[in-house]
Amino acid sequence: MRTTSSLLVTVLAGALSSSASAEPLRCDLTRFKPAPGLTAALGDSLLTVSWRGDGNQELRLRFTLAEGRPVIRDLSVRKGTGAWATLGESLTPEYHVVTGVRRMTTQQADPLKAAGIEITEDVIDKHRWYAFWDAPLELPPPPAPGGRGGSSRVLGGPRTASEIRRADATFSATSCRVRTDGASLEVSYPGLTLGVFAGELRFTVYRGTNLIRMDAVAKTSEKWVAYKYDAGLGGFSIGLTPRVAWRDTGGHPQHYAFGGVINQSMVPLKAANRVLVAEGKNGSVAAFTPPHTYFFTREVDTNLGYVWYRKDEAGRFGFGIRQAEREEVQQYVDNFALFNAPPGTEQRMGVYFYASAEGGEPTRQAVLAFTHGDTFKPVNGYKTMVNHFHLRFTERVRATKSFDSPIQDIAAMKALGLNIVGLSDFHGDLHANDAGAVRFQDQRDYGEATRRASDADFLVTPWEEPSAYFGGHYNILFPKNVYWTKVRKEGQPFTEQDPVFGRVYHTGSTEDVQKMMDAEGAFWYHAHPRTKGTTGYPDLIFDKPWTRNDRYLGVAFKPGMGMDLSEARMCEWRCFDVTDTMNNSYAGSGLRPKYIIADIDTYQKSPEDDLYPNFPVNYLKLDKVPGPDEDWSPVLTALRNGDFFVTTGEILIPSYKVEGTGDKRTIVADVEWTFPLSFVEVVWGDGKKIDRQIISATDLGAFGTKQFRIPFEAAGRAWVRFAVWDSAGNGGFVQPLWIK
DSSP: OOHHHHHHHHHHHHTTSSGSSOOOEEEEEEEEOOOOEEEEEETTTTEEEEEEEEETEEEEEEEEEEEEEEEEEEEEEEEETOOOOEEEEEEEEEEEEEEEEEBBBBBHHHHHHHHOOOOOOOHHHHHHHSSOOOOOOOOOOOOOOTTSSSSTTTSSSSSGGGGEEEEEEEOSSSSEEEETTTTTEEEEEEEEEEEEEEEEEEEETTTOEEEEEEEEEOOOOSSEEEEEEEEEEEEEEEEOEEEEEEEETTTTTTEETSSSSOOOOEEOOOGGEEEEEEEEEEEEEEEEEEEOOOTOOOOOOOOOOOOOEEEEEEEEEEEEOOSSSSSSGGGGOOOOOOOEEEEOOOOOEEEEEEEEEEEEHHHHHHHHHGGTTSSSOOOTTTTEEEEEEEEOHHHHHHHOOOOTTHHHHHHHHTTTTTTTTEEEEOSSSTTOOSSSSSHHHHHHHHHHHHHHOOBTTTTEEEEEOOOOSSSSSSSEEEESSEESSOOEEEEEEEEEEEEETTOOOOOOOOOHOOOOOOHTEEEEEETTSSSSGTTTTTTTGSTTTTTSSSTTEEEEEEETTTTTTOOSTTTTTIIIEEEEEEHHHHHTTTOOOOEEEEEOOOOOOTTSSSOGGOEEEEEEEOOOOOOTSSHHHHHHHHHHHTEEEEEEEEEEEEEEEEEOOOEEEEEEEEEEEEOOOOEEEEEEOOSSSEEEEEEEEETOOOSSEEEEEEEEEEETTTTEEEEETTTTTTTTOOOOEEEE
C-alpha cells in the first residue's frame, strides 16, 4: 500500500496544475525590509521571493496555498538577466516524525551511586536528557519462558510498542508571514501539526548564496519526548529533472533515472557527504542535511542512508533527508539516542536545498564547499588534532604480524585533514588492569605501532582513557610513551627501574596518578562531561586537589550527546556551562583557566564511514607536527596554554586576542566561515555569575571573512571567551582567558 504522503503529493500536483487552482493568500509583510538582491512581493494569490545567489545567478520561489498546505508554485533560477528556468513546480513540503520516551541509563546512574547519590526521580529527571546508551525506538525482545524481557541499560522498566508513535505533517495554514533578518528572508506558515508537535513551516533564503532552508519549527507539551525526523519536497517533475545523482560511500558516481516503478515508500541512499542531487537540462537541485546538528552521537559512524528519493507517480517524485530508526550493527542497537524535545522548546527540524543553473556535479561540488569537502581546511600556523579513539589499534596491528601494516581507520582520519590523532587503547582490549610486565609489553607495542603509523606531518599518539581514581572518565595525555599501571599491589613501589622497560610506575590512588603526571609532564581532561560514566562530573570534584591543579585541562567537546534542536549552541549545558562554572569557581585561585577540548570517543572507522558530522576538531597553534621519534611536548604545551580554537569545521578563527589594559578592553578576532552566520558572542564571569554579549551576525552571508572588534568592559570580570555560531548550528570558539 502506498504511503499517505505519496498519495497527497499526487492529489496536490493535480490540484495545482494551474495557478487558478490556488487559494487566496494573505501574507503579513510588515517585518520585511526590501533590499537589493532580496525581495518579496504579494500578488495574484502568489508570494514571490527572489534573491541574488552565487556568482551571477538569481533565484525565485513563488509560494501559494492548497487546502491549507504551503506549496512552492515554482522554483526557478537564471543567470544574469537571462530567462527564468524552472527546476520544480507544485512542490509540497513533507515531514515525518517518530517519537519515543527518553530514559535515564544505568551507565549514568552508576557513577552517581558510586559517589553516594541516591537515584531519585529528581535525579533521573535532571540527567535523562543526556542519556547516551538509550534507544527509544528499540523494543526489548520477548521474555524467555520463565524469564523477563527488557533492556538492562535503562531505568524505568522495559519499553512498550505504545510508546513509539509515527506521524506525517499536516497543514492548516490560511496566511503567511515574511521577515527580513539581516541578509536572510524567512517565509513562515502557521498551522503545522506533526504528531506530538505543533508549530509552523518556515523557509529561509540567504542573499549571496543559492541555499534554501526548510524547517518545521514546532513544540510539544508532552514530557520526555525523544524523536527523529525525515523531511523533503515532493512534486518534482520527471520531465524537468529526470534523474537523481549521488556518490556512493566508495566515492563512485551513481544515478537513478526515473523510468522505473512507482515506489511504495522512501528509497534510502547511503550517499557520500549526505548529498542527493536532482538534475535536468535547466539546472539542478540538491538536498542535504545540516552538517552536524542532524547527527546525535553514536558509537560508530557508519552511513545509515541520510538522503532519500521516492517516485510517486509516472511523472512526479520527491526527495530529501532522513534518519534511520536503529543501528545496523547488532552490538550497537541499544545506542541510538535520537533528538531531545523538552516540553515547550521550539525544535527546529531543518533540511537544506541548493538550487542552481548548473549541472548535477557542479551543484554537488557547490554544496561540498560549505564543509570544505568534508575536510578540515589547513590554516597557516595551526595543526589539527583530535583525541579519544577506541580502535583496538594494538590488537589489530599485532594480528597482521607486522607493525608496518596500515590500519584503515588511520587512512580515514588522514583524509579528513587531521594532523594529530590521539588513540585510547586499553578500553576493553589488551590488559588494562595488569599490574606489571604484561601491560608494559602492551604499552611497548602500542607505542611502536603508533610510531610507525605516524609520518612527517601526521602524528598518532598512544594515549589512554584510564578512568581510575579521579572520578568520571578522563583522558590522560603524555609527552612520550610512559610505562605505568592502574594497579599498585601491596608492596609494589610507586616507581622502579625495570630491566626491560626502564622507569615504570605503579599507581593505586589519586596521589599516585598526580605524582606520575607531575614527574612525566602529563595532562588530563574529562571525557563526555555530565553524561555516560562522567555523569555528575566534574561538578562533584570541583574542590579536589587533582582538579584544582594546572595538569587538569578541563572537559571534552563532544556535542551530540543530548542533542536538542532548540538550542542555539551545541553542547550548551554539558560543555560550556560546566567550563564556565569551573572557571568562575577557580577565579582568583592562581590556576590557569579550564578549557573545552574537541574530542571524539568512538570506535573502529573505515574510509567509507560518514566521519565528518561527528568530528569536531582542535586547531593547535603549532608550526610543525612532532615527528615519530620526537616527544609530543609541543602538542601538550599548546593545549595547556590555551593556544587553540575548536570548530566543527565551517568556522575558523585564525587570530584572536584581547587588546588594551585596565577596564577598557577590545576583543579582536579574525573569523572565516562558509554558511551564513547567526551570531558571535563574548562570554565572561566575575567569580559569581556568568553573563554574555550577543552580537547578531545575520547580515554576514555565506563564505566570508571579517575581523571582529568588540569593546569589552573588563572591570570586575575574571575571565572572558569568544564564540561564533552560524545559521546551520555550526560553531567555532576560542579558549577562556583570565582578565588581569
